[in-house]
Amino acid sequence: MDPLVNEINKYLVTIFNDVLMIEEKTLQSSRFKDVSIKEMHTIEAIGMYEQLTTSEVAKKLGVTAGTLTVSVNNLVRKNYVERVRTDHDRRVVKLSLSPTGRLLYRLHDKFHRDMVRETIAEMDKDQSEILMLGLKNLHDFLERTKEQLPK
Template structure:
């Protein structure tokens, strides 16, 4: 079992590193070369579908509110994100993506979908269920330690 733990750990570390490297490399070559990997992940958390508060986004990214504010300021200046004041409570400001931000979100989402499809290729439904369970276990562990 210890050999399997080491093999899987080494694989997870390589995969994590490779995903980050590919994302950074593709960003530099793309029309979104003005966005850092951290800014791209902020765009991903904001999503096209929700208008989250800065506190919600900071919590999901494990950032302090001050760090997130600086990131959002840069994304607003670059026209990826907009601040939306609530009609019901003018003190509440939500974050949304601009058209440029939505385009970036879709490109990032497409990369991840392509990557997951490749990961699951040639697996039967039972194998996919096993992977889902293993990922749930990993997520649970990470939540307990974050």
């Protein structure tokens, strides 16, 4: 294997694992210790300002609506997520974050923004754009790979 490919691969694997570990340990040691990583990613998928249906959130996360419902039920019970019926059709239920859910979302988002800022801190504009191109290529590869997975 090309030494550069090997080194980049090691960094990507380590970074992925470290981000998850840091997020999990941070949650466990905070006032949000009742939230799992899976639930945190559900909160992230619901987002700060949108009201999304269960199907829309499930699609963002790549899970079935049934699988998501278990996580949402827990987050509603823990007061991080609210189910909201729309005025124009009371049968339609949308998901939104409660005030506590929005606080957790902002703290999680800050960690990600700090991580990105630190990553590009010593780069000039051209270097940052090259990194962005590499990340876009990685994203596109992962999207194509997801499309090939069994449904």
